[in-house]
Amino acid sequence: MDYTLLKTEAESKTAATIEVLKTEYAGLRTGRASVHLLDGVRVEVYGSEMPINQVATVSTPEAQVISVSVWDLSNAGAVEKAIRDSGLGLNPMSAGGVIRINLPPLTEERRRELVKVAGKYAEEAKISMRNIRQDLMGKIKRAETDKVISEDDRKRFEEDLQKVFDARALEVDSIAKQKETDIMSV
Numbered sequence: 001m002d003y004t005l006l007k008t009e010a011e012s013k014t015a016a017t018i019e020v021l022k023t024e025y026a027g028l029r030t031g032r033a034s035v036h037l038l039d040g041v042r043v044e045v046y047g048s049e050m051p052i053n054q055v056a057t058v059s060t061p062e063a064q065v066i067s068v069s070v071w072d073l074s075n076a077g078a079v080e081k082a083i084r085d086s087g088l089g090l091n092p093m094s095a096g097g098v099i100r101i102n103l104p105p106l107t108e109e110r111r112r113e114l115v116k117v118a119g120k121y122a123e124e125a126k127i128s129m130r131n132i133r134q135d136l137m138g139k140i141k142r143a144e145t146d147k148v149i150s151e152d153d154r155k156r157f158e159e160d161l162q163k164v165f166d167a168r169a170l171e172v173d174s175i176a177k178q179k180e181t182d183i184m185s186v
Contacts, residue, residue, distance in 0.1 A: 001143040014168040021125040043082040068099040122176035
């Protein structure tokens, strides 16, 4: 059993989990407009569903405004409908090929709901990392059972691997705390 490969696998999988968390957080609305807010919106154009960033340019010209410049004017209505039906609670206003979305300030109640959602995302990331940890620790135990490594090696590998997971868990907590601060700041 090659422990360095196992440790590399742990680091890459936990890093991927943190990237997923950051992506989920990017789409979570804070007090400011973000182009990532529309990342999950898919538009029905040319006979298929496409991400909004493949049919338009999304920008934030002001702190509370998202601007969507549709490349093909015939798709403007479909883009506007997709944004309205996305479940994000946004009300787009179209002016030719440019769709403006004014983001109203978040209420205290809505901010608290978003903090709960952010907490749920962080907990999902931790659960994912616990599953990765459990899988890799199982591989180490099987290697000891199969007499590939000694008991001392198993303990040393498990302690070393645990340090990787502890560091990643702290990183998740830090990212979650930062997102909560962003959401709650007015």
